Amino acid sequence: MLVKAHAKINLALDVLGTRPDGYHELETIMQTLELHDELEITTAPDITLAVQGADLPAGPENLAYRAAALLRERAEYAGGAEIRLVKRIPLAAGLAGGSADAAAVLRGLNKLWHLGLGPAELAALGAEIGSDVPFCLYGGTALVRGRGEAVTPLRDLPPLGVVLVKPPFGVSTAEVYRRYDALVNPPQPGCRRMLAAAKRGDAADLAACLVNSLEPVTMSLHPVIGAIKRELSAAGALGVLMSGSGPTVFGLFKSRASAERAAGMIRQEDCWVTATCFHGAGRE
């Protein structure tokens, strides 16, 4: 069985406060991208994972492996699976690559092992693996709250071209949240304007409402993020923002063709052209 694991961006992200479990209460609007990893999953006596395209562990440290092991344990399934993962989503980029792989494994094995778990049961398991996994199981556009487990699907946005630019380093999500907590006046933009824009469904309107409370934190550590934002704007993006905890910056364009043209003007090495995606994510 072939399963795609799609990257995400956060069109709006606000941190509402800290929780007793040490995590943060979020309000964020997430969007699936066409950019994806690929997983080939077949039944086998034990769980094995092989990773191509990135230097990642293939044991329990890998979120794809962890998802398979957790599902097998909870479903009390006797067999296993051979998983071959081809990585295309950049690592530690704010694009939820690991969470997308975990979600793809949960969906794939639910079918392959004939477990019959519903979306809510899979999302509850996913939340144990990572905060972005529940959204990755749904895909499309969604309002996400709590630690990341409360997912409300939104109606499809107009299709948009997207340019992703990743500076040549990763960031630790935990460190970014820690530094956010140390801010004296943390930004709290809320997601209401983006929600209203999403309802209206106008591309320029959406691009004008991009907000991310974590952006100033990661940007103060890595000022190059500001330079990348300026470069994407100069290349004609309707709007630009850092995704999640960063460091990837995305630019929104009215079509994939205009995103392709803009990418030709970007001098940064790691630059991808992709688009928003509404089918095939959690929706097959």
Ligand SMILES: C[C@](O)(CO)[C@H](O)COP(=O)(O)OP(=O)(O)OC[C@H]1O[C@@H](n2ccc(N)nc2=O)[C@H](O)[C@@H]1O
């Ligand atoms: C930045 C986002 O990607 C926005 O979508 C997510 O909030 C992070 O999602 P993720 O990487 O799947 O997060 P996890 O792997 O669950 O957690 C990584 C670390 O981020 C912090 N974390 C994450 C999610 C959350 N709601 N509050 C947090 O404080 C915690 O320190 C945690 O140790």
Ligand SMILES: Nc1ncnc2c1ncn2[C@@H]1O[C@H](COP(=O)(O)OP(=O)(O)OP(=O)(O)O)[C@@H](O)[C@H]1O
């Ligand atoms: N299958 C996987 N793919 C990518 N990273 C993985 C995977 N399994 C474990 N990891 C570990 O998780 C770390 C961060 O992974 P990931 O690429 O998902 O970050 P991210 O895009 O910043 O995620 P998020 O947006 O959810 O915060 C990696 O540096 C890697 O050590």
